Amino acid sequence: MQSARRLCNLQARAAQAAELRPAAAGTRTAPSAAMLDLFFVLGTVAFFALSWAYVRYCEAMP
Amino acid sequence: MTAIGWAQIGLFFLVVLALTRPLGAYMFRVFEGPPLLPRLERAAFRLCGTAGEEQSWAAYTIALLAFSLFGVLVTYAIERLQLRLPFNPQHLAAVEPALAFNTAASFSTNTNWQSYTPETTMGYLTQMAGLAWHNFTSAAAGIGVALALARGFTRKGRGATVGNFWADLLRAILYVLLPVSFFYALFLVSQGVLQNLAPYRELTTLEGVKQTLAMGPVASQEAIKMLGTNGGGFFNANSAHPFENPTPLTNFVQLVSIFAIPSALTWTYGRMAGNQRQGWALFAAMAVLFFAGVTATYAAESRDNPALHAPNLEGKETRFGIAGSALFATVTTDASCGAVNAMHDSFNPLGGLVPLVNIQLGEVIFGGVGAGLYGMLVFVLLAVFIAGLMVGRTPEYLGKKIEAREMKLAMLYVLVFPLVILSLAAWAAVVPYGTSSLANAGPHGLTEILYAFSSGAGNNGSAFAGLNANTPFWNVALGIDMLAGRFLMIVPALAIAGSMAGKKVIPAGPGTFPTDGALFVALLVSVVVIVGALTFFPALSLGPLAEHFAGAAGKVF
Numbered sequence: 235m236q237s238a239r240r241l242c243n244l245q246a247r248a249a250q251a252a253e254l255r256p257a258a259a260g261t262r263t264a265p266s267a268a269m270l271d272l273f274f275v276l277g278t279v280a281f282f283a284l285s286w287a288y289v290r291y292c293e294a295m296p
Numbered sequence: 297m298t299a300i301g302w303a304q305i306g307l308f309f310l311v312v313l314a315l316t317r318p319l320g321a322y323m324f325r326v327f328e329g330p331p332l333l334p335r336l337e338r339a340a341f342r343l344c345g346t347a348g349e350e351q352s353w354a355a356y357t358i359a360l361l362a363f364s365l366f367g368v369l370v371t372y373a374i375e376r377l378q379l380r381l382p383f384n385p386q387h388l389a390a391v392e393p394a395l396a397f398n399t400a401a402s403f404s405t406n407t408n409w410q411s412y413t414p415e416t417t418m419g420y421l422t423q424m425a426g427l428a429w430h431n432f433t434s435a436a437a438g439i440g441v442a443l444a445l446a447r448g449f450t451r452k453g454r455g456a457t458v459g460n461f462w463a464d465l466l467r468a469i470l471y472v473l474l475p476v477s478f479f480y481a482l483f484l485v486s487q488g489v490l491q492n493l494a495p496y497r498e499l500t501t502l503e504g505v506k507q508t509l510a511m512g513p514v515a516s517q518e519a520i521k522m523l524g525t526n527g528g529g530f531f532n533a534n535s536a537h538p539f540e541n542p543t544p545l546t547n548f549v550q551l552v553s554i555f556a557i558p559s560a561l562t563w564t565y566g567r568m569a570g571n572q573r574q575g576w577a578l579f580a581a582m583a584v585l586f587f588a589g590v591t592a593t594y595a596a597e598s599r600d601n602p603a604l605h606a607p608n609l610e611g612k613e614t615r616f617g618i619a620g621s622a623l624f625a626t627v628t629t630d631a632s633c634g635a636v637n638a639m640h641d642s643f644n645p646l647g648g649l650v651p652l653v654n655i656q657l658g659e660v661i662f663g664g665v666g667a668g669l670y671g672m673l674v675f676v677l678l679a680v681f682i683a684g685l686m687v688g689r690t691p692e693y694l695g696k697k698i699e700a701r702e703m704k705l706a707m708l709y710v711l712v713f714p715l716v717i718l719s720l721a722a723w724a725a726v727v728p729y730g731t732s733s734l735a736n737a738g739p740h741g742l743t744e745i746l747y748a749f750s751s752g753a754g755n756n757g758s759a760f761a762g763l764n765a766n767t768p769f770w771n772v773a774l775g776i777d778m779l780a781g782r783f784l785m786i787v788p789a790l791a792i793a794g795s796m797a798g799k800k801v802i803p804a805g806p807g808t809f810p811t812d813g814a815l816f817v818a819l820l821v822s823v824v825v826i827v828g829a830l831t832f833f834p835a836l837s838l839g840p841l842a843e844h845f846a847g848a849a850g851k852v853f
Binding site: 267270271273274275277278279281282285286288289290292293295296 | 357361365368369372394397401700704705784787788791
C-alpha cells in the first residue's frame with residue numbers, strides 16, 4: 235500500500251517536473267494563439283516601419 | 297478557335313474602348329475639378345483631421361502607409377474575433393492567426409489572395425466589414441497613387457506637391473467606386489446573384505443526397521470585386537460559381553468592369569497632360585499587349601489536352617467555354633484582378649504561361665485600378681531613357697528632363713518585384729514545408745510555386761489552384777510577398793512623382809522625342825516585354841515551357 239502510494243507520488247512528481255521542465259532539444263511546443271497574435275501584429279507594424287524608413291531613404295537619395 | 301469566340305473578344309474590347317472616354321472624362325472632373333459635394337467633403341476632412349491641402353510625395357506616402365497599417369490591423373482583429381461578433385449565423389470559428397495575417401495583408405494590398413474556402417471560414421461581418429471594405433479602400437488608394445504620379449509628370453509650375461491622399465481616397469470611393477458598385481450590385485441581383493444575410497440552406501438533391509447551399513451578401517461584394525480589380529470571391533469557386541456569375545451577360549459585364557477604370561484612367565491621364573494623344577499612346581501599348589496575350593491563350597487552349605487527346609475542358613465551366621475562359625484568364629491577369637471563371641492550373645502549359653507572364657510583366661496591360669497606370673508610367677520613364685541613350689539626346693518626358701535620381705528610383709521599382717518573387721519561390725522550391733503543398737511534381741509544380749509568388753507580389757490574387765497555400769509557411773511567406781509587392785513598389789513610384797513634380801518644363805524642340813506616336817508605342821511595348829523576359833525567362837523555361845515540350849514528347853505532370 236505504501237509502496238503503491240510512493241509510486242503514485244513519484245509519478246505525480248515526474249509529471250510536475252515534466253510540466254516545469256523546458257522542452258527537450260529537438261521537440262517543439264506550439265506557441266499559444268495569443269503569442270501568435272502578438273507576433274503577427276508586431277511583424278505587421280515592423281513592416282510598415284521599414285516602409286517608412288524606405289520613404290526617408292528615397293527622400294534623401296541624390 | 298471559332299468565329300463566335302473572336303466575336304466575343306472583339307465585342308469586349310469595343311465596349312471597353314467606348315467606355316474609356318466618358319468614364320475618363322468623369323474621373324478627370326472628379327479628381328482635378330472642384331469638389332462635387334463640397335460640404336460632404338469638408339465634413340469628412342474634418343473627421344480625418346485634414347484640410348485636404350496639397351502634400352509632398354513623402355507626406356502622401358506616409359498617409360497611405362498609415363491608412364494601410366490601420367486597415368491590416370482592423371481586418372486581422374475582425375477575423376480573429378468573428379465568433380464573438382454579429383452576422384455569423386453559421387458560428388464560424390475564429391480565423392487561425394497565420395491565415396488571418398495572410399488575408400488581412402491580401403485584402404489591404406488589393407491582392408485578394410485566398411488561402412481559405414470563404415463559405416466555411418469567413419462570417420458575413422468579416423466578409424463585409426473586413427474584406428469588402430478593403431475592396432473599396434485599396435482600389436481607391438491605387439487610383440490615388442496613379443493620380444499622384446500623373447500629377448508629378450504633368451503639372452507645370454505648381455511646386456513639388458502631388459495632391460492630397462485623403463482627398464483622392466475620399467473622391468475615388470464617394471464619386472466613382474461607391475455609386476457604380478451600387479447600381480452594378482443591383483444589376484447582379486437582377487441576374488440571380490445572391491444578396492442576403494440568411495443562414496446556409498440544407499437541401500436534398502434529386503439523388504437524395506443532403507447538400508448545403510451557402511448564402512450571403514454576394515452581389516454587393518461581387519460588384520466592387522470586379523470594378524476595383526480585387527478579385528476575391530465570396531465563394532471558393534469565384535466567378536465560376538453560379539451564384540457569383542450566373543449568366544453569360546454577368547460574365548461579359550464582369551469582364552468589362554475589370555478593364556473599365558484602368559482603361560479610362562489613360563484618358564484621364566491624357567487630359568491631365570493637356571494632350572489626349574499621350575493617353576491614347578498608353579492605351580495603344582496596353583491594347584497591343586492585351587491582344588497578344590488573349591490570342592496566345594485562346595490558341596493554346598484551343599489545342600487538345602495532350603494527356604486526353606480531347607478538347608481541354610478540365611477546370612472550365614462548359615457554359616463559358618474555351619473562348620470565355622481564355623478571355624477571362626487574360627483579362628484578370630492583365631489587370632491585377634485575380635477573379636477566375638476557370639482554373640488556370642488545368643490550362644495547357646502555354647495557356648497557363650500567358651496569365652503568369654501577364655502578372656510578371658507588372659500587370660501594366662490596363663492593370664489594376666491605378667496600379668496599371670502608375671506601373672506603365674514607370675515603364676514610360678525607362679522607354680524614354682533608353683530612347684535618349686540610343687540617339688544621344690537628353691531624355692525628357694512631357695517637357696521634363698529625366699535625370700539620374702528618377703532612373704535610380706525607376707530601377708528600385710522594377711527590381712524589387714522579381715527580387716521578392718524569385719527569392720521566395722527559390723526558398724519554397726527547396727524546403728519540404730514548401731514543396732509538401734504542391735499537387736503536381738516536376739515543372740508543373742514549379743509553375744505552381746512561381747505563380748503563387750508572382751500573383752502575391754503582383755497583387756493579382758488568382759491562384760494556380762493546385763497549391764494548398766493554407767499552411768503556416770505559405771500563409772506567412774505569401775503575406776510578406778503581398779505587402780512587399782504593394783508598398784515597396786509604391787514608395788519609389790511616389791518618389792518619382794515628387795521628383796518630377798518640382799521640375800521646370802522645357803518647350804519641345806527639334807531634339808524632343810515624341811511620346812505620342814506609333815514609334816513610341818512600339819518602343820514602350822518592347823521595353824515592357826524585354827524587362828519581363830529578361831527577369832523571368834529562366835524561371836519560365838524550367839516551368840511551363842519545359843512542361844510544354846515534355847507534353848509534346850508524351851510526358852505529362
